[in-house]
Amino acid sequence: MKNNLKIFCMSFVALFLTNCTCSGGKNRTDFEIFHDMIKQQNIKAQEGDEKGTFMRLPPENTRAQNREYYPYKGDPEGAEENLKNPFQGQFSPELIGIGKRQYERACIYCHGATGAGEGAVAAKMTVKPPSLLADKAINYSDGRLYHIIHEGQGLMGSYRRQVRSEKERWALVNYVRMLQKRTVRE
Ligand code: HEC
Numbered sequence: 001m002k003n004n005l006k007i008f009c010m011s012f013v014a015l016f017l018t019n020c021t022c023s024g025g026k027n028r029t030d031f032e033i034f035h036d037m038i039k040q041q042n043i044k045a046q047e048g049d050e051k052g053t054f055m056r057l058p059p060e061n062t063r064a065q066n067r068e069y070y071p072y073k074g075d076p077e078g079a080e081e082n083l084k085n086p087f088q089g090q091f092s093p094e095l096i097g098i099g100k101r102q103y104e105r106a107c108i109y110c111h112g113a114t115g116a117g118e119g120a121v122a123a124k125m126t127v128k129p130p131s132l133l134a135d136k137a138i139n140y141s142d143g144r145l146y147h148i149i150h151e152g153q154g155l156m157g158s159y160r161r162q163v164r165s166e167k168e169r170w171a172l173v174n175y176v177r178m179l180q181k182r183t184v185r186e
Helices: 002-018 076-082 093-106 135-139 142-151 166-185
Strands: none
Touching: 076 142, 093 166, 135 166, 142 166
């Protein structure tokens, strides 16, 4: 009898401690010892606050870490004017080696080994790729060449996913510059 009383008392205490939130009906299985987390004043994801704000916009000037932001999207002239080459005039074997590898991976099929447009795929194209050694491409700024790699131009698609890092793209720009210089010299 004494034992029974003890068990009865203990289960009463246990019930008190777990503080069952049974209001949600029989399908609700969560037990909260402390109610603060349930009873707090909060706004559910799809609820507006008193100002009618729903999903909040991130504060100004914040950026997701895992996204690349390209400020000259749809603005080739802006890139021509303002996008500066951090490796301008650098033709070290290391940098040119990186550029050459990218050119041979992504561009050579159309623009050809010399850049004149004699690539293997170009032979089968109805609209031929223009020569990168022509005045038009020579007169583009480095920023514009980067832009063409990043965004494409007319019939040529974007190659930013093939030439992935900024350094590789600028190295590729410098490699194109080297092809242009080489031809002008010869
Ligand atoms: C599938 C073929 C193809 C590949 C691969 C290709 N291009 Fe092009 N490229 C073209 C064509 C076609 C044009 C002309 C686009 C237009 O203006 O309509 C062009 C235009 C250009 C121009 C502008 C030339 C001008 O006179 O306006 C540059 C610079 C250029 N490509 C560089 C590159 C670089 C660097 C790569 C490698 C990342 C590359 N291209 C890969 C086909 C290609």
